[in-house]
Amino acid sequence: MAPAEPARTHRVVRPPILYAGTPVILLSSLNGDGTPNLAPASSYWALGQMLALGLESDGQTLANLQERPQLTVSFPSPPLWPAVERIADLTGRADIPAAKAGRYTHHADKFAAAGLTPQASDLVAPPRVAECLLQLEAEVRRITPGVTGEYAIAEAEVVRVHADRRIVADGDHIDPLAWQPIVYSFRHYFGIGEPLGARGGAVPERVDATRVDADREPASTFDLVAWELEEAGGDSACWLASVCPECGAMREGDGPCQRCQADPPA
Ligand SMILES: Cc1cc2nc3c(=O)[nH]c(=O)nc-3n(C[C@H](O)[C@H](O)[C@H](O)COP(=O)(O)O)c2cc1C
Structure with missing residues (x-):
């Protein structure tokens, strides 16, 4: 038996780039x-x-x-x-x-x-x-x-x-x-x-360091620290203030990050 005519779900396109991910x-x-x-x-x-x-x-x-x-x-x-x-x-x-x-x-x-x-x-x-x-x-x-x-x-x-x-x-x-x-x-x-x-759109000056979704697995150094903290039952507000939002390093003191020199989080 001849194959059934496929449903016309697709159209032919010519994307300029083929970066699928x-x-x-x-x-x-x-x-x-x-x-x-x-x-x-x-x-x-x-x-x-x-x-x-x-x-x-x-x-x-x-x-x-x-x-x-x-x-x-x-x-x-x-x-x-x-x-x-x-x-x-x-x-x-x-x-x-x-x-x-x-x-x-x-x-x-x-x-x-x-x-x-x-x-x-x-x-x-x-x-x-x-x-x-x-x-x-x-x-x-x-x-x-x-x-x-x-x-x-x-x-x-x-x-x-x-x-x-x-x-x-x-x-x-x-x-x-x-x-x-x-x-x-x-x-x-x-x-x-x-x-x-x-790509080519607006770039935030700084990453949003305040957003932490506790239900998902750690996605970054910053999330990871927050996640480890929650696992340990710690006080997130206290620890998170020490994490550099730019590079994820643990900062010491109140000044700029010792690793990337970024300003401390507001
Ligand atoms: C997200 C992203 C992915 C890119 N992927 C490639 C790639 O796989 N190969 C490549 O040669 N250039 C890629 N480019 C472009 C280069 O980064 C760009 O041409 C750059 O000017 C190369 O720098 P260079 O001339 O100092 O080597 C990509 C750029 C971006 C932003």
Whole structure:
């Protein structure tokens, strides 16, 4: 019997981008003068200890990896999406490529532009992003030009993984209940199940540090502290005032955060 005519539930569309939802990563590579470059990316997958990264051909990151084949891959948690967005339209290339003219500007220190802190790596030269709970050090093993010439695929071997102790379970495992990536889906940033903001839209000056949903699993360093606190039956108001809303570190005293220098919460 001939197959039934399918219901006409779909239409043919031509979306300009096909980012259905991959984690946002921050790639740190080394410039020729020894300074680090930081770039958001999301074309990423991992198999075993190998990573495959899709990189634009005209970016500083690819140029750096071709010359100095080491990088770090740091995974920002949802509260850090504004830091990602702050450097979304910046390039480390002093000579802005034609395709980016008018939209992108050059910035030599994207760690500073993002408000993020470089943290020395153990085995590779580029620094990690201190505020990220999950960080990989990797060596590039192969770079393959893409079909269209617009991108290349870098394959890199992870040589060391750093995980904040609060997202580690059973010795060597990342606890998915404690850890959340930012998911980049059709130019919007999401936590798992929760929209954060739109690419190119308004970016809050500061993250909302007062909102804690006690019924859901911890979604960030900030939530995690609140969650641990509730588990311990503590006084949230007392502890939460000590958590930096920008980077999630526990602050000491009443002054700026010792890690990221952000002002204390109001
Ligand atoms: C959320 C997000 C995801 C991105 N994903 C990628 C990606 O997977 N690969 C890539 O090459 N560029 C990606 N970009 C664009 C680069 O970050 C951008 O072109 C940047 O200027 C590159 O910086 P660089 O020239 O200093 O390397 C992404 C940007 C954003 C904001």
